[in-house]
Amino acid sequence: ETGVTQTPRHLVMGMTNKKSLKCEQHLGHNAMYWYKQSAKKPLELMFVYNFKEQTENNSVPSRFSPECPNSSHLFLHLHTLQPEDSALYLCASSQEDGANYGYTFGSGTRLTVV
Amino acid sequence: QKEVEQNSGPLSVPEGAIASLNCTYSDRGSQSFFWYRQYSGKSPELIMSIYSNGDKEDGRFTAQLNKASQYVSLLIRDSQPSDSATYLCAADGGATNKLIFGTGTLLAVQP
Numbered sequence: 640e641t642g643v644t645q646t647p648r649h650l651v652m653g654m655t656n657k658k659s660l661k662c663e664q665h666l667g668h669n670a671m672y673w674y675k676q677s678a679k680k681p682l683e684l685m686f687v688y689n690f691k692e693q694t695e696n697n698s699v700p701s702r703f704s705p706e707c708p709n710s711s712h713l714f715l716h717l718h719t720l721q722p723e724d725s726a727l728y729l730c731a732s733s734q735e736d737g738a739n740y741g742y743t744f745g746s747g748t749r750l751t752v753v
Numbered sequence: 754q755k756e757v758e759q760n761s762g763p764l765s766v767p768e769g770a771i772a773s774l775n776c777t778y779s780d781r782g783s784q785s786f787f788w789y790r791q792y793s794g795k796s797p798e799l800i801m802s803i804y805s806n807g808d809k810e811d812g813r814f815t816a817q818l819n820k821a822s823q824y825v826s827l828l829i830r831d832s833q834p835s836d837s838a839t840y841l842c843a844a845d846g847g848a849t850n851k852l853i854f855g856t857g858t859l860l861a862v863q864p
Contacts, residue, residue, distance in 0.1 A: 640796070641796070661808050679761070680855065681757070681853075681854045681857075682797075682841070682854040682857030683854055684851055684852075687851065690835065695851070729796055729797070733862075737850055738785050738786050738843075738844075738846065738852045739845065741785070741786075741787045741799045741802055741852070742799075742852060743799065744789075744796040744797050744798070745796060746795065746796045747795075747796045749794075
């Protein structure tokens with residue numbers, strides 16, 4: 640257990656469905672991140688939140704909608720996804736918004752869009 | 754575009770040998786460097802961080818940094834089958850101060 644919990648672990652959804660991914664961190668960190676990991680590609684940064692304010696949206700399509708109600712919780716709302724969105728979605732947190740301390744990752748949600 | 758480059762492997766080493774994993778980065782402004790281990794189907798786990806030129810040792814792991822050559826490496830001594838995983842190199846993106854990851858090197862330790 641890393642201190643960053645993601646649910647669900649696996650998700651299969653149709654292209655017309657709406658679903659949400661949840662992330663919760665118990666580390667007292669102030670920054671939270673969503674990453675996408677696809678086969679043979681580097682981890683892709685999607686969104687960054689610092690003290691629950693969004694500080695970065697890395698040109699992510701609007702079918703992905705993040706929400707950060709407080710510094711401990713992060714959601715990723717999904718709707719009308721495409722098959723190419725199938726990937727491992729990782730949540731991470733860090734002490735501050737920045738790379739100096741490294742990030743702690745959750746266990747990820749394996750998403751399959753059918 | 755800022756990049757972190759790694760050989761995807763697989764790197765195959767016999768049990769007990771030294772595994773050497775290498776990484777280069779493009780942004781001369783990067784100051785913080787990390788190695789993550791990722792087992793198949795699992796999330797990345799931070800195993801080493803390094804900020805200064807030279808070597809940093811932690812148990813069987815040694816990270817090496819050469820900022821002049823923009824080169825980071827990870828040595829694993831006395832490799833064990835349980836070390837078989839993908840190793841991700843990451844560097845801060847300089848001015849952006851976000852972690853940039855390489856594609857990872859798959860290490861296979863043969864019993």
